[in-house]
Amino acid sequence: MKQLSKNKYLTITLLCFMTGFMLMVAVHTQTALLKSQGENKNKAIIDMIESLETELDDLEQSISTTRAEIETIESEQVTAEENSETMQKMLSGLRVRAGLTEVTGPGIIITLEDNETGAAQAKAKNPNYFVPENFIIHDKNLLYLVNALGLHAEAISINNQRIVTTSHIRCVGTVIMVNSSRMAPPYEIKAIGTPEILEACVTASGEYKGLKAREMPIKITREEEITLPAYTGSLSFDHTQDAVAK
Amino acid sequence: MWLPILGLITGILIGSMFTFTIPIVYAKYLSVGVLAALDSLLGSVKALLEDSFDSTVLISGFFANILLAAALAFMGDRLGLDLYMAAVVALGIRLFSNLGAIRRDLMEMHHNKKALKKAGEVNHEAQQ
Amino acid sequence: MKHNSSLHSITKIYLPRHKRQLKPFSQKTWTGSMFITFLIFGLLLTLQYRTQVAAENSLANQKQEDLVAILKNLDANKASLEAELESLQNTKKSLEAKAEAGISLNNSLQKQIRQYQIANGNVDIGGPGVSITITADSNIMSYDLIDLVNELWISGAEAVAINDIRMLDTTTIEQTEDKNNNVVLTVDGQVLLSPIIITAIGDSATLEKGLTFPGGIIDNLNTLYQVYPQIKKSDSIFIPMATNIKVNQYVK
Numbered sequence: 139m140k141q142l143s144k145n146k147y148l149t150i151t152l153l154c155f156m157t158g159f160m161l162m163v164a165v166h167t168q169t170a171l172l173k174s175q176g177e178n179k180n181k182a183i184i185d186m187i188e189s190l191e192t193e194l195d196d197l198e199q200s201i202s203t204t205r206a207e208i209e210t211i212e213s214e215q216v217t218a219e220e221n222s223e224t225m226q227k228m229l230s231g232l233r234v235r236a237g238l239t240e241v242t243g244p245g246i247i248i249t250l251e252d253n254e255t256g257a258a259q260a261k262a263k264n265p266n267y268f269v270p271e272n273f274i275i276h277d278k279n280l281l282y283l284v285n286a287l288g289l290h291a292e293a294i295s296i297n298n299q300r301i302v303t304t305s306h307i308r309c310v311g312t313v314i315m316v317n318s319s320r321m322a323p324p325y326e327i328k329a330i331g332t333p334e335i336l337e338a339c340v341t342a343s344g345e346y347k348g349l350k351a352r353e354m355p356i357k358i359t360r361e362e363e364i365t366l367p368a369y370t371g372s373l374s375f376d377h378t379q380d381a382v383a384k
Numbered sequence: 385m386w387l388p389i390l391g392l393i394t395g396i397l398i399g400s401m402f403t404f405t406i407p408i409v410y411a412k413y414l415s416v417g418v419l420a421a422l423d424s425l426l427g428s429v430k431a432l433l434e435d436s437f438d439s440t441v442l443i444s445g446f447f448a449n450i451l452l453a454a455a456l457a458f459m460g461d462r463l464g465l466d467l468y469m470a471a472v473v474a475l476g477i478r479l480f481s482n483l484g485a486i487r488r489d490l491m492e493m494h495h496n497k498k499a500l501k502k503a504g505e506v507n508h509e510a511q512q
Numbered sequence: 513m514k515h516n517s518s519l520h521s522i523t524k525i526y527l528p529r530h531k532r533q534l535k536p537f538s539q540k541t542w543t544g545s546m547f548i549t550f551l552i553f554g555l556l557l558t559l560q561y562r563t564q565v566a567a568e569n570s571l572a573n574q575k576q577e578d579l580v581a582i583l584k585n586l587d588a589n590k591a592s593l594e595a596e597l598e599s600l601q602n603t604k605k606s607l608e609a610k611a612e613a614g615i616s617l618n619n620s621l622q623k624q625i626r627q628y629q630i631a632n633g634n635v636d637i638g639g640p641g642v643s644i645t646i647t648a649d650s651n652i653m654s655y656d657l658i659d660l661v662n663e664l665w666i667s668g669a670e671a672v673a674i675n676d677i678r679m680l681d682t683t684t685i686e687q688t689e690d691k692n693n694n695v696v697l698t699v700d701g702q703v704l705l706s707p708i709i710i711t712a713i714g715d716s717a718t719l720e721k722g723l724t725f726p727g728g729i730i731d732n733l734n735t736l737y738q739v740y741p742q743i744k745k746s747d748s749i750f751i752p753m754a755t756n757i758k759v760n761q762y763v764k
Contacts, residue, residue, distance in 0.1 A: 161463070168464035183579040184571045190586040197593040204600040211607045218614045225621040232628035234764065237681060243762030278659070285658050288684035289700070292763040303631050303681050306665035330762050375630050375670045377714050381638030381750055391547035395554020399562075406559070408567045414560045421553045428546060439545035446549050450556075 237302035237369040241293050245330040245364050246337055248283060250275050251323050251355040272352070275325060277309040279349060280316070283327060286343035290336055291329040293366050297321050300369040317371050333360035412461075413454040416471045420449035423475045426482040433489040449475075630671065633678040633754030637671055641713040641749035642720055645742040648706030652739050654687035654697055660710060660741075661685070663729045667722025669712040671751050675704050676711070678754035700756040716745035 233239055257273035284294055284301060294301040299316040307316050314321045329336050337358050340346050349356050406414060424446040431437040453471040460467025571579065629635045644660065646652050661679055664672050672679040677699045686698045697704040712719055720743055724730045733739040 164463045168462055171464060180572070180574075180576055180579060183576070183583055187571060187579065187583055187586060190583070190590060194586065194590055194593060197590065197597055201593065201597050201600060204597065204604055208600065208604050208607060211604065211611055215607065215611055215614065218611065218618060222614065222618055222621065225618065225625060229621055229625050229628070231764075232625060232632060232634075235760075236628045236631045238628075241763045245762075278655075281658060281662055282655065285684055288682040289686075291682050292758070292760045294682065301681050303633070303679070304665055304670070305681065306662050308662070308666055332761075373627060373631050375627060375637075377639045377641070378630055378637045378670045379639045381636045387543045388546040388550040391550035392554045395551035395556075396558050397554075398551075399555045399558025403562075405563045405566050408563070408570055408572065411560075411563045411567050414556070414563060418553075418556050418560050421549075421556055425549060425553055428549065432542065432546075437542050439542055442545050442549060446552070 236373065237293065237300045238373075240365060240368045241330060242363055242365045243292070243330040244333055244362050245291070245328060245360075246333050246340070247359050247361060247364060248327040248329075248340060249355075249357045249359070250279065250283075250325045250327070250349075253352075253354050256353055273354075274312065275314070275323060275354065277307045277314045279345060279354075280314065280325060280327065281307045282345035283340065283343070286339055286345060287327070287329045287336060290339050291331045293330045295328045295366040297326055298367055300367055302369045302371075302373070304373065305369075317369070319371075328364050328366055330364065330366060333362075412468060413457045416453040416457050416468050416475075417450040419472065419475045419479075420453035421446060423478050423482070424449050426479060426486065430482045430485045430489070433486060433493075633671075633680055633757060636750070636752050637713060638748060638750045639670075639713040640716045640747050641669070641711065641745075642716055642723070643712075643744050643746060643749060644710040644723070645744070646706075646708040646710075646739065647742075650739045650741075651695070651737070652697075652708070652733075652741075653695065654685045656733060656737070656739065657685045657697065657708075657710075659729055660723070663723055664710070664712045664714075664719060667714070667719045669714040669719060671713045673711050673751045674699050675709055676752055677702055677756060678751060680754060680756070682758065683756065702756070710741075711749050711751055713749050713751060716747075720745055 234241070252275055253273040257268075257270065260273065261268045280296060284296070284307070287294055296307075296316050299305075299319050299321070301316075305317050307314065309315070314325070337360060340358060346356065424442065427445070428437065428442045431442075453468070453475070456471050457468035460469075571582075574582075626635075630637055642664075657674065661672055661674070674685075677683075679699075683700050688696050688698065690696045697708070722728070723743060730741060730743065733741065
């Protein structure tokens, strides 16, 4: 009896073993089969579709981001343009005050010339004591006249040179230079302002009186409209820095 | 009898509120599970009518059958055999069998009810 | 027929005995368990329905020609989106360039504004330069001041002030006498108190040389008029903004 049951058990065990083995082989085969079947042609297209859809999402995202960026730039642009406009206005005002533009208005013209007739007379009379310098217009004459005008003048020019903040008048030999530009007589000092007041200013000044006393040709005319040229020189401030008041 | 129907409707409503789905590869297992659940249900109705209802049998059978059906389908996929067909066939047969039993039971109940009513009328008439 | 008064037994009256199975009947719980199972069944049913719908609509279930059609559609969509993105990026680039130009324009405008503000005396300024101090006891005249200022401009001064009054293009230096017959110097009407300090911003060395070279203005002041201005170079001259700026009628 025991042998029979032993045989029974052995057979059953063997059969179980074979079943289990076959089971696992079948499972492995099917798994491999499924894997190889996985790449059917539809799958390739499906993969492409899915990757395209992701790309499209990215594209739409980029488009919306770029649109937002454009909007920001455009609104900033508007502000910047408004700033530009404001600054341009400010700048044009500053340039007028700095003397960089042609200006027109009522005023006076002072005309000065060398005293040629007087020089000729003096030379004829006293050739040994003749001093030519006494009969020509000097840089200081122009300088002091400009200084006298300044109080009531809104703009001043000598011949074709506009007087600005940094302007200077000097003599090199017998040549007068204004703003480092050669001047030749007759010298026309133009000033814009109320003509009557300006004329009064000049005639009251010591310089005018001195020139008249020496019989230098000096003439003042009132004008309803005179035009002063723009300053064409340089205005550079390399050494100037911004400063805070102490 | 209305409470179970209410339970069904409630289940359907709750199910439609959620929007989650299971991955499509497992859809087949769910289908046989539904079939097994249906079979369990019909079996419980039949047991109720035939006075053999046992709630432990119902509950255990319900879940066990669903799991078995799904497991069978899963094994079938692993082995390369449509084993789920076995579940479909077996459950299908039981479905028809249960439905038939329910139908006959209901007809018999109806017939007996009528007979009772008639007997009651005759008695009533006889007593008058 | 046997009546059973149990409320839960709805069938005992009507089914014949032989059909009824005499098993213990869990009366209390049949509704409960039936309810639960029906509920779960309902859940599974809807879940399965939804899954089925999704599966039918999923890409894996489509025919190949449908898939190809979808692919072509997506390709066309991608092409049009790419075109739009490119045009938008071009717009953005040109706007950025314009903005940059605008910024550089504004920068140059800003520079010019500062330049002219300095020239017109609208701002406080500082820098290297010289200061000329003339003490009270010297008999300096207005003409000397005019000459000194002019000399500074010739030597390349960028800004000049007398006693912190900025020298502009129409600034007037005048000389009057007070009751005690003392000389009173004024700049644009403002009286200059001693000591008179002339400040100028520019290259200190050039400015000093321009004033002090032999035969120059300082030399003349020293020898001819016995006026001895003290000249000092400095790295930090400060000239405040002009307070004598006129309001113009004609030149605006």
